[in-house]
Amino acid sequence: MSDLDHEESGAGAAAAAWRIGVLFSRKGHMQVPETEHFRGTALAVEEINLAGGVRGRPIEPVCYDPESSSELYRRYAERLLTEDGISTIFGCCASSSRKAILAAVERRNALLWYPSLYEGFEYSPNVIYTGAAPNQNSLQLARYLFAGYGRRFYLVGSDYIYPRESNRIMRDVVGREGGEVVAEAYVPVAPHEDQIRRVVEDIRRRAPDVVFSTVVGTGGQAFYRIFREAGLDPRTMPIASLTMAEGEVLAIGPELCAGHITAAPYFSTLDTPANHRFVAAYRARFGREAPVTMYAEAAYFQIHVFADALRRTGSLDTQRLVDAALGTEYEAPQGRIRIDPDNNHTLLHARIGMVNAHGTFDVVWEAKAPVKPDPYLVDHVHDHV
The missing domain is CATH 3.40.50.2300 (Response regulator)
Structure with a gap:
């Protein structure tokens, strides 16, 4: 995934690429956990593209850095959904940022993949929640x-x-x-x-x-x-x-x-084969001392779940993707997870x-x-x- 550390990436990618939005902060007070979200996302996209992409087409991420600002989150989400013509976004760490973009995601019938633990008491048909509920x-x-x-x-x-x-x-x-x-x-x-x-x-x-x-x-x-x-x-x-x-x-x-x-x-x-592979790949990509965290892990496995749903649908249509993702199981580094069809959240360990x-x-x-x-x-x- 070339140029992932720039504000936008993949401008020269093939026209046939699957374009997704990535909204995680690399500056501001949430820089540490959100950089880990970003890296987990980057690693999974690179793995999928190196293996031939999805249906022979690469995933092309369009990335912005909201700098831990709810206002920038709102602005960049609107840009992704309008100017960039993107309907699937991977992003947000703090609930304040998720709340900041949720109305735009729902209004445009887009899909947000949200990899952070949160306080619960929310359900949106336009969100797949892959972090822990209370x-x-x-x-x-x-x-x-x-x-x-x-x-x-x-x-x-x-x-x-x-x-x-x-x-x-x-x-x-x-x-x-x-x-x-x-x-x-x-x-x-x-x-x-x-x-x-x-x-x-x-x-x-x-x-x-x-x-x-x-x-x-x-x-x-x-x-x-x-x-x-x-x-x-x-x-x-x-x-x-x-x-x-x-x-x-x-x-x-x-x-x-x-x-x-x-x-x-x-x-x-965690002493599992899937986690040993994940930690080794993460550190090979980001440095031997790079800390590997729950933020990186959830961001990583949700890209793989998305790619699995995309393989089956061959479409970025929100409803078709959600229908395909619900019930999906994946052998994540934490262990086998499943997207719960009852509430769009995830069975976790x-x-x-x-x-x-x-x-x-x-x-x-x-x-x-x-x-x-x-x-x-x-x-x-x-x-x-």
């Missing part, structure tokens, strides 16, 4: 924390929809199980370090058993660093997250993160990892089978967390 990470995380650390939770998040909704779910679960939320605090999406320090000082004062963090991007990196600088010990009071992955751990420093916990479908240390001294994750718990997505938490009242 019943695939939050509920398992709460169960693990109750068993191993205690029931006094401190909730802290960035101030936008994903953290507020995720904390609402966690507050409900904690209360229903007889636990206590000792405080709930929010910081701006791009906070000043003094704002983080005030939260960390409040955590020290209230001494919870565990901190559930939905602080994302550069704010999350600052939070983990300041938490350790304040002398708080993750062995007795861990930060538990749904978003902190290997790339940001590397950016913060593994020595500052060891002992913290993340719930996710994928960690780079629920896992909990603890950061080790190398900056990767030791898997400390995993579900025995893929977990069916329940984005509206219809059934979670029956789950005993």
